[in-house]
Amino acid sequence: MKLKITVLPGDGVGPEVTREAVRVLRTVAEVYGHDFSFDEQLFGGAAIARTGSPLPAPTLDACLAGDAVLLGAVGAPEFDGLAGGLRPEAGLLTLRSACGAFANLRPVVCHEATADSSPLKTEVVAGADLLIVRELLGGLYFGEPRGTSREGEPREAFNTMRYTEVEVERVARVAFEAAEGRRRKVTSVDKANVLETSRLWREVVTRVARDYPGVTLEHAYVDSCAMHLMQNPRRFDVLLTENLFGDILSDEAAVIAGSLGMLASASVGGRVDMYEPVHGSAPDIAGDGVANPLGAIASAALLLRHTARLEREAQDVEASIRAVLERGYRTADIQGLEGRCIVGTGEMGTLVAESVAELADMRHAYHAV
Ligand code: IPM
Numbered sequence: 001m002k003l004k005i006t007v008l009p010g011d012g013v014g015p016e017v018t019r020e021a022v023r024v025l026r027t028v029a030e031v032y033g034h035d036f037s038f039d040e041q042l043f044g045g046a047a048i049a050r051t052g053s054p055l056p057a058p059t060l061d062a063c064l065a066g067d068a069v070l071l072g073a074v075g076a077p078e079f080d081g082l083a084g085g086l087r088p089e090a091g092l093l094t095l096r097s098a099c100g101a102f103a104n105l106r107p108v109v110c111h112e113a114t115a116d117s118s119p120l121k122t123e124v125v126a127g128a129d130l131l132i133v134r135e136l137l138g139g140l141y142f143g144e145p146r147g148t149s150r151e152g153e154p155r156e157a158f159n160t161m162r163y164t165e166v167e168v169e170r171v172a173r174v175a176f177e178a179a180e181g182r183r184r185k186v187t188s189v190d191k192a193n194v195l196e197t198s199r200l201w202r203e204v205v206t207r208v209a210r211d212y213p214g215v216t217l218e219h220a221y222v223d224s225c226a227m228h229l230m231q232n233p234r235r236f237d238v239l240l241t242e243n244l245f246g247d248i249l250s251d252e253a254a255v256i257a258g259s260l261g262m263l264a265s266a267s268v269g270g271r272v273d274m275y276e277p278v279h280g281s282a283p284d285i286a287g288d289g290v291a292n293p294l295g296a297i298a299s300a301a302l303l304l305r306h307t308a309r310l311e312r313e314a315q316d317v318e319a320s321i322r323a324v325l326e327r328g329y330r331t332a333d334i335q336g337l338e339g340r341c342i343v344g345t346g347e348m349g350t351l352v353a354e355s356v357a358e359l360a361d362m363r364h365a366y367h368a369v
C-alpha cells in the first residue's frame, strides 16, 4: 500500500506528539511492507511566524495533493491578539473546508487500565465506548453574516447559526452508518426547544433514520446530554451533533477517557481526510517532552482504518496502545493511582511502536507455521 501523508505539526505540543504518530506509522510501514511517505509543511502559528499566514499556499497545495493530512495542534498565545481571520485557528478552519471534511469522528473509550485516571468514579466510566460524530463545516463556525459592527457605541458582535438540509443529511448518514457497525444506537443532540436550526436538524435526522431500520434513534437536548454524559456515559453509542455542540461535548467526554490527551479524531467525507488529536496546543507544557502522544497515535490508527483501509494495521496500533497502558506506562496526564511508570512523550511513542512491531512479528510467525 502506497500512501502520501501531509504532516502538519503546528504549534505547542503539536510537533512532539505528531513525531510519535509518524514514528508509529513508519513502524507499521516497515513491518507490514507498506510505502508511506511524509511531507511536512508549515501550519498554524508556526506558519504565521514564518510567512504571515496560518495556511500558506504551499501547505494547502500539499494537503490537497496528498492522500491524508496528519495534524498536530494549532494555537499560540502570542497570536491571540490577531484579528479572527489571521489567527492560527483560522488556518485550521480554512483547511477543513478546503478538504471538504464535513464529518468529524471522535471516538471516546475508557480503557480498563486507565479508568482510574478519570476524576469520575470508576464504576461510572468503566466500559464506556462512544463515538461522537460532529458536523464540521457548518453552524456558527462558518455561518454568514458574522462580524463586529463598526458604528455606534457600545459595539455589537454577531455570528449566525445556519444549516441546510443537505448538510444535516450527509453527516447524519455518516453517524447511522457508523452505528450499524457498533451497538446500533444514535443519539442526535440539538436544542430543538429553542433553535430553528435544531428543529430542522431533528426533522432531517428523523427522516434519514428511516433508511437505517436496524439503528435506534433518540433525540436529546444538548444541556441534558452534557449531564447524562457524566452521569451514565455507557448509555451512549453514537452521538451525532452540530459543530459547536460537538466541540464542547467532545472536550467534556474526554473526562470519561481520563484525559484530553487520549482522544483522536478523523475528519472525513471530502476530497482529503484529516486526522488530528482532539487536544489543543497546550503551550504551558510545550517542549517539555511530557505531552501525551496517544491521542495523536490513535489518530494515526484512524488514518490507517479510514484512508488506507488497513483494518488489521489500525487494530494493531489500537491494541498496542492498550497493551502499553496495561503494562503500567503512563504520561503525566493519566497517572491514576499509585504504582505507575511515568514516561515522556518520546518514550510512550517508542513503546507503542515496539508493541506494533511485536504484534506484526507474532502474526508473521503464526502464518509461517
Ligand atoms: C477542535 C478545536 C478547534 C475547533 C479549534 C482549534 C478551532 O477546538 O478541533 O476541537 O474548535 O474545532
Ligand code: MN
Pocket (backbone or CB within 6 Å): 247, 248, 251, 278
Ligand atoms: Mn475543541
